[in-house]
Amino acid sequence: xEDVEQSLFLSVREGDSSVxxxxxxxxxxxxxxxxxxxxxxxxxxxxxxxxxxxxxxxQRLTVLLNxxxxxxxxxxxxxxxxxxxxxxxxxxxxGGYNKLIFGAGTRLAVxx
Amino acid sequence: xxxxxQTPRYLIKTRGQQVTLSCSPISxxxxxxxxxxxxxxxxxxxxxxxxxxxxxKGNFPGRFSGRQFSNxxxxxxxxxxxxxxxxxxxxxxxxDTRTGIQYFGAGTRLSVx
Numbered sequence: 001x002e003d004v005e006q007s008l009f010l011s012v013r014e015g016d017s018s019v020x021x022x023x024x025x026x027x028x029x030x031x032x033x034x035x036x037x038x039x040x041x042x043x044x045x046x047x048x049x050x051x052x053x054x055x056x057x058x059q060r061l062t063v064l065l066n067x068x069x070x071x072x073x074x075x076x077x078x079x080x081x082x083x084x085x086x087x088x089x090x091x092x093x094x095g096g097y098n099k100l101i102f103g104a105g106t107r108l109a110v111x112x
Numbered sequence: 113x114x115x116x117x118q119t120p121r122y123l124i125k126t127r128g129q130q131v132t133l134s135c136s137p138i139s140x141x142x143x144x145x146x147x148x149x150x151x152x153x154x155x156x157x158x159x160x161x162x163x164x165x166x167x168x169k170g171n172f173p174g175r176f177s178g179r180q181f182s183n184x185x186x187x188x189x190x191x192x193x194x195x196x197x198x199x200x201x202x203x204x205x206x207x208d209t210r211t212g213i214q215y216f217g218a219g220t221r222l223s224v225x
Contacts, residue, residue, distance in 0.1 A: 033213075035216070042218040043216040044216070045214070097160060098168070098206050099168050102154060102155040103154075105154065
């Protein structure tokens with residue numbers, strides 16, 4: 001079945017850029033998402049990208065998609081302490097309507 | 113526009129009991145999906161309802177069930193609770209079935225003692 005993998009932890013200095021990486025196995029995945037989860041909260045949709053795109057920029061967020069390598073990345077520019085959270089990569093299963101397959105999540109720690 | 117609302121936010125039950133969780137989707141959204149989040153297994157898909165019909169189901173035992181009402185509100189039920197059912201249960205609603213863009217509620221944290 002579909003599998004999504006992420007590194008588990010990333011530590012950055014405030015003001016630096018953060019890059020969170022994700023790989024997936026289903027080459028037919030058409031929609032790919034990034035969600036953010038803060039402690040005790042649900043999932044907040046950050047951004048998404050369609051498989052016919054290579055890049056999407058939304059304010060401080062940049063998503064890059066390499067379909068050949070099945071690699072997705074999220075870059076956060078000028079990372080702030082408020083960006084400290086767990087970031088989940090998710091893909092829609094081909095033919096699975098709204099069934100999302102999530103990675104394990106990357107915990108981003110921002111230090112002064 | 114109100115977001116996805118889940119009630120209750122917290123629940124404490126004992127083994128063997130049953131529990132019902134509720135989810136009110138964003139107005140106009142007809143698809144409701146449920147996910148279980150645990151430290152060990154991460155986020156796992158339970159099932160999805162669209163127009164009162166279960167359209168997709170994850171790999172969970174039959175103790176987990178759900179339904180959707182005509183106003184798109186959804187409930188999920190877990191019978192004969194086990195300790196391993198302790199988790200954060202997240203509900204998500206979606207307007208567009210093509211993109212699958214789902215908006216999540218704050219979740220219901222279930223503790224089974």
